[in-house]
Amino acid sequence: MSVRHALLALLSEGPKYGLQLRQEFEARTGEVWPLNVGQVYTTVQRLERDGLVVSDDTEEPGPQKCYRITEPGGDELRAWLATPPAADVPPRDELVIKVLVALRVPGVRVTAILQTHRRHVIETMSRYARLKEGAGPDAIGLLLVADAELFRLEAIVRWLDAADARLRQLAPAESADAPARERAAR
Structure with a gap:
């Protein structure tokens, strides 16, 4: 996810302070993606350096500094969207890498690994x-995030079942080859 663009989106609604950006980011993402306030300030400083936001004239960095999106910042946001x-x-x-690696590890039952992950x-x-x-109807961010995660997790379960x-x-063919492999190993 692009924190940079999420902050531009928040600023497109109007000027905001750094702490306000963090709070609104977390509220909009259903409070499932915590954002470090240091990351907010580092990101808005880069946005300011790149001419995508401007800050008020105060010499004080931090929570007293208010940020606004610029026209190029709005263009960048629309292009990203x-x-x-x-x-x-x-x-x-x-998970895919783990399963692929487990296929080559002697003595590992990959199907057991799949079932553990499925559970x-x-x-x-x-x-x-x-x-x-438990979410109220006004928790649209949380509901959308939960829906997205449920669909993503459902796809993982489908892949685990297919794998x-x-x-x-393939197991019967591998079992039939096992005595030949054992003889070759001797």
């Missing part, structure tokens, strides 16, 4: 479902 995220290269997914993902999905149930089915299909 209109540009789909890159989806051409698969992201490095730790964990289902438990996480249950927490998000409970979070949604498990694929490995179970």
Whole structure:
């Protein structure tokens, strides 16, 4: 996620102080992505350096400094909003890497690893479902984040199920090859 662009979006609503930016960022993202106030100030300083925001004339850095978006900052924000995220290269997914590595580790039952991860993902999905149930109708940020996470987690469960089915299909062939591999290893 681009903190840079999220801060530009917040500033597009009007001038804000650094602490206010952090609070509004967390509120808008359903309070599931905490943002360090130091990251806010570092980011707005870069935005100011790049001419995308300006601050008031106070010499005091920190919470007393008010930031405003510039016209180039608005252009940058609109361009970012209109540009789909890159989806051409698969992201490095730790779970996928873990499964691929486990395939080559002697004595490891990959299907057991898949089931362990599946249980964990289902438990996480249950927490998000409970979070949604407890959210009020005005918690739109939280509800949208929870929905996005539930869909993402559902895709992981589907992949785990597909990987498990694929490995179970291959298991009989691997078992038949096991005596030949053992003889070759001697």
